[in-house]
Amino acid sequence: MAGSGRARMKGMLIHFGRIIFSAFVLLIAVITILFLLLEIAPGDPIQTLVGDVPVSEALRAQINATFGLDKPFWERYLIYVGNVLTGNLGVSFGTQVPVIDLIGQRIGNTLALAVPSFILSTIGAVLIGAIAAKTRRRWLDSLLSGSSVALFSLPNFWLGLMLIIVFSVELGWLPTQGKAPYGQEGIALQYMILPLVTMATAELAFKARIMRSSMIESLGQDFMDTARSKGLSERTALWRHALPNALLPMVTVVGLSLSHILAGSVLVERVFGWPGMGLLFIGAIERQDTMLVLGVVIILTVTILVINVITDIVYGLVDPRLRSRVMRSARSAA
Known part of the structure; x- marks a missing residue:
């Protein structure tokens, strides 16, 4: 041994x-x-x-x-x-300033968007994927699956511009640029909403599709029949047995998702004028x-x-x- x-x-x-x-x-x-x-x-x-x-x-x-x-x-x-x-x-x-110092000034702003969008998209994808798998071949599954495909197909910069037009220009509810009112330090919550939604949407849609497929496969395994034969309700069997097994393929997807969010932050920060590493990168290229x-x-x-x-x-x-x-x-x- x-x-x-x-x-x-x-x-x-x-x-x-x-x-x-x-x-x-x-x-x-x-x-x-x-x-x-x-x-x-x-x-x-x-x-x-x-x-x-x-x-x-x-x-x-x-x-x-x-x-x-x-x-x-x-x-x-x-x-x-x-x-x-x-x-x-x-x-x-x-600027003749060390590059590591310039990055250090901006990386916190990028993570302030990337981490919450990663958490929200992951939790939302698990719930939506599980519900879609449980209701497969019904109208709710069709609605959730169709919405996921549509949202995943949208370029994040286009979605960001549309959100600005609707919620900032037309309705006037949310600001369009920056991370806080002029002259104020820190990050204001109302400035985070639109870029956060933009970054999280595509990742949520992608992970929800993966979660749905994994959950459907898990629901068809023998251990689910065993759980039902022991008298467990369908809901209990789903959340206690099917869901933990369906989460295994999500480990790889979640890692890729965080990488995609960081890479995609370049365009999102450009659209919303968010002073993170993406905006720093574009300015350096120019x-x-x-x-x-x-x-x-x-x-x-x-x-x-x-x-x-x-x-x-x-x-x-x-x-x-x-x-x-x-x-x-x-x-x-x-």
């Missing part, structure tokens, strides 16, 4: 080590590709930095030396990768601020990779089928 436990632990550690190594390789690949794309992109970052004024050769040489732009591409790449691995994301061309663009993408990539790694680890711990495959692989390797 002890040997079996050690083998199981070894197999899981090897499995998780492969996941972490793959995430690290993917991060290096993202940095490499983005660094190359920004290198060959048209435009002159120095001219963007100084504005529409002539730049002397002496000033250009000084700026190149300050930001290390006078070095060969491969040398700048190796220096940058080394700095990133130590937590140094460089200095912004436009100013050709290479270091800031790289920094924002790296932080988003690292966050998404961490989420995916945690999702894979959690799924490996809760799914007995995956544990069995890992054990077989460990025994084969031995």
Whole structure:
């Protein structure tokens, strides 16, 4: 038994080590590709930095030396990768402020939208998916399923604009831009409602469809017949037995959902003028601020990779089928 436990632990550690190594390789690949794309992109970052004024050769040489732009591409790449691995994301061309500081000022605003939208969309999707599965082939299932498909098909920036037109322009109930009234610090609740609904809607619709399919499959399993034969009511059997089993595939979907929310925040923040990382990223692109663009993408990539790694680890711990495959692989390797 002890040997079996050690083998199981070894197999899981090897499995998780492969996941972490793959995430690290993917991060290096993202940095490499983005660094190359920004290198060959048209435009002159120095001219963007100084504005529409002539730049002397002496000033250009000084700026190149300050930001290390006078070095060969491969040398700048190796220096940058080394700095990133130590937590140094460089200095912004436009503000000459460390990139990590600029991101630190904005990441809290992005998470203030991303986390609540993730929680609301997940809880709503579980409830809607379970109800739709329980009432399948009835009018309520058709309504919920049809609505989910329609909402998932809507681009989030278009939905955001429509919400602004209806609730801000026409009805005047909610503000359109920013996170608080002018001159006030913090985040005001009324400024969060429209961007929060916009971010949560598509994710709720997607996860509700997955939850419905998983719940229908769970309702058809043998353990549901056993639960009914023991005298449990349909409602009790559904919530006590079918729902926990149906939630297993949602582990992966939930991890992907949070990644989608973070990536989609760029357009949502642009539409609502929300001062988060998305708006910072778009401004950096417009100013050709290479270091800031790289920094924002790296932080988003690292966050998404961490989420995916945690999702894979959690799924490996809760799914007995995956544990069995890992054990077989460990025994084969031995």
